[in-house]
Amino acid sequence: MQRRAKLYWVILCSIAALCCVLAVLQYRWTRELARAEHDRLRNGLQAAVRVLSREFNSELSAITSALQPTSEEIEVQGRETAYSLRWQEWHKRSSRNELFTRVALVVPQDGELQLERLDQTNGTFTFQPWPEEWADLRQNMLSRWADRSRGPRSSHPYLIELPRFGSPGGYRPVEQEWLLLEVNVSYVRTAMFPELLRRHLTPVGIVDFEAEVFVTGQPSELIYRSHPEDHARIGDAAEASVALLELRPPMFNHRRPPPREGRMHEPSPVRRGPPPAEFMMGGEPGPGPGPGDSGRGRWRLVVRSRGGSLDAIVERTRWRNLALSGGILLLLLACVGLLFTFSRRAHKLAELQINFVAGVSHELRTPLTVIRTAAFNLRGKVSQNPTQVERYGSLIQEESQKLQSLVEQVLRFASARSGHIIRERIPVRIERLIEQGIEASRHALDTAGCVVEQHIEPELPPILADDQALKHALQNLLENAAKYGTDGSRWIGVSASKAAAEPDCVEIRVSDRGHGIPKDEQPHIFDAFYRGRRAVQDQIHGTGLGLNLVKQIVQAHGGKVQVESDLHQGTEFILQIPIAQAGKVG
Ligand code: ADP
Numbered sequence: 001m002q003r004r005a006k007l008y009w010v011i012l013c014s015i016a017a018l019c020c021v022l023a024v025l026q027y028r029w030t031r032e033l034a035r036a037e038h039d040r041l042r043n044g045l046q047a048a049v050r051v052l053s054r055e056f057n058s059e060l061s062a063i064t065s066a067l068q069p070t071s072e073e074i075e076v077q078g079r080e081t082a083y084s085l086r087w088q089e090w091h092k093r094s095s096r097n098e099l100f101t102r103v104a105l106v107v108p109q110d111g112e113l114q115l116e117r118l119d120q121t122n123g124t125f126t127f128q129p130w131p132e133e134w135a136d137l138r139q140n141m142l143s144r145w146a147d148r149s150r151g152p153r154s155s156h157p158y159l160i161e162l163p164r165f166g167s168p169g170g171y172r173p174v175e176q177e178w179l180l181l182e183v184n185v186s187y188v189r190t191a192m193f194p195e196l197l198r199r200h201l202t203p204v205g206i207v208d209f210e211a212e213v214f215v216t217g218q219p220s221e222l223i224y225r226s227h228p229e230d231h232a233r234i235g236d237a238a239e240a241s242v243a244l245l246e247l248r249p250p251m252f253n254h255r256r257p258p259p260r261e262g263r264m265h266e267p268s269p270v271r272r273g274p275p276p277a278e279f280m281m282g283g284e285p286g287p288g289p290g291p292g293d294s295g296r297g298r299w300r301l302v303v304r305s306r307g308g309s310l311d312a313i314v315e316r317t318r319w320r321n322l323a324l325s326g327g328i329l330l331l332l333l334a335c336v337g338l339l340f341t342f343s344r345r346a347h348k349l350a351e352l353q354i355n356f357v358a359g360v361s362h363e364l365r366t367p368l369t370v371i372r373t374a375a376f377n378l379r380g381k382v383s384q385n386p387t388q389v390e391r392y393g394s395l396i397q398e399e400s401q402k403l404q405s406l407v408e409q410v411l412r413f414a415s416a417r418s419g420h421i422i423r424e425r426i427p428v429r430i431e432r433l434i435e436q437g438i439e440a441s442r443h444a445l446d447t448a449g450c451v452v453e454q455h456i457e458p459e460l461p462p463i464l465a466d467d468q469a470l471k472h473a474l475q476n477l478l479e480n481a482a483k484y485g486t487d488g489s490r491w492i493g494v495s496a497s498k499a500a501a502e503p504d505c506v507e508i509r510v511s512d513r514g515h516g517i518p519k520d521e522q523p524h525i526f527d528a529f530y531r532g533r534r535a536v537q538d539q540i541h542g543t544g545l546g547l548n549l550v551k552q553i554v555q556a557h558g559g560k561v562q563v564e565s566d567l568h569q570g571t572e573f574i575l576q577i578p579i580a581q582a583g584k585v586g
Pocket of ligand 1: 515531546547
């Protein structure tokens with residue numbers, strides 16, 4: 001037995017240790033997984049904003065190309081007409097007609113740069129004075145023009161300046177005139193960015209995001225904000241950022257950039273003659289940093305996921321995974337623990353049952369031997385002696401009674417197991433019940449020399465009971481008192497009264513002044529087959545079924561049973577049984 005218990009513990013500890021190892025491994029794996037997930041999300045977000053930037057720049061590039069006529073067109077149609085026709089053509093086909101607030105043509109004339117403003121509705125140009133807010137640009141253009149197109153180009157945040165290059169004398173190409181396009185920030189803010197962001201960020205799993213577009217180098221110059229109601233700006237918490245409206249320095253390009261597949265289908269004029277310089281937008285093929293974030297764009301887009309940073313999202317997922325796997329491991333441990341407990345219980349029960357079989361066999365053998373011996377003697381000379389016949393007769397009667405009560409107890413236990421612990425209930429008077437119980441235990445009480453003191457409260461209401469079953473329960477308690485409670489004194493008390501705590505119950509108490517029940521045994525005495533240490537050591541006859549039957553009988557009556565016992569003081573069993581309700585008394 002000891003070896004088996006040890007084996008159980010070894011197995012349990014091994015499984016627990018294995019679970020701990022698994023938990024540690026799981027913890028490490030989830031951390032690595034979280035790191036990989038974080039990188040994946042961040043890279044995905046950065047890649048998405050790059051594609052967004054490329055698409056935005058390409059679209060603007062396609063529009064500017066569509067608006068700029070070729071040198072041949074200008075030669076054939078005249079400058080203003082060529083620009084006007086290009087504008088009208090684009091205006092007719094494009095869905096972004098509100099993209100520019102102001103469009104103008106800047107033409108050098110008489111040593112000055114004249115400004116011709118385009119009427120966007122009919123496509124005609126009229127000379128107008130330079131607007132005050134374009135003064136810096138004018139200054140920049142003048143100085144570059146005087147310096148033959150050298151010097152830094154103005155990087156006005158909202159003005160796109162499209163020069164047309166030509167080399168009329170066959171010399172180095174110089175800027176001939178400029179088309180100025182002022183971006184309609186309000187249109188870009190309301191019509192372009194929300195749609196672009198949603199289309200590019202949702203597929204990488206960032207559904208709830210926060211985005212800002214501001215002028216490069218001037219974060220306070222906000223162009224777009226996805227959540228204007230938020231007080232805090234994204235600032236350093238950005239998880240991805242990219243340059244927008246990236247204008248590259250003009251350069252020679254023999255080929256016109258291939259038309260981009262996109263939402264806009266701009267006319268693609270064929271150029272002939274000397275190669276013109278083109279105004280390139282970020283994301284177009286060409287020298288310099290690759291598409292994406294060169295940092296030279298006039299605007300900057302910054303994005304972060306809302307509801308916490310990517311780190312927080314990944315951390316949440318990680319803890320969820322950990323909780324899940326931890327839960328599974330705990331469940332596994334709990335199952336092993338339960339299995340262990342159940343198997344130990346089953347083991348204990350099997351042990352108790354073996355003891356029970358041994359006990360019952362012993363209980364059967366003693367009366368049977370007495371009966372056999374008595375019968376043998378009665379067949380011999382003893383049969384001539386009437387006194388001896390009388391003695392042996394009563395011996396046989398006593399022993400067969402013991403046998404009968406033993407068999408009855410086992411049968412009662414068997415029927416309790418099959419759910420038939422009590423039969424039909426009728427109103428029963430307490431006095432009568434106690435009387436019957438004492439009478440049934442008379443032999444055991446007399447043999448032990450017990451004095452039974454009764455105290456029954458007058459006019460107790462009847463209880464609704466199976467009198468035979470309850471009598472059996474009382475008999476068990478009285479016989480136990482006679483068996484175990486006569487060490488100090490042979491006094492047994494039986495009392496009945498109304499229960500103080502339960503007004504609808506009658507309380508029957510069976511007390512003795514014996515050795516008492518040790519505290520550690522008290523929780524087990526009502527278990528089937530359980531026998532106390534003293535009962536086993538002193539070989540006091542019994543089966544371990546008595547108190548279990550008492551409990552089942554009382555509970556079947558809707559009552560309860562308790563024990564109060566102190567070592568060397570005595571034991572008291574208290575039965576509480578509901579009284580018969582007026583309506584139920586049959
Ligand atoms: P059995 O008497 O056949 O052993 P029971 O179920 O009647 O089985 O009792 C279970 C155990 O409770 C007994 O073995 C004994 O140890 C303890 N016990 C019961 N009644 C008393 C009592 N009046 N005084 C002391 N111990 C008792």
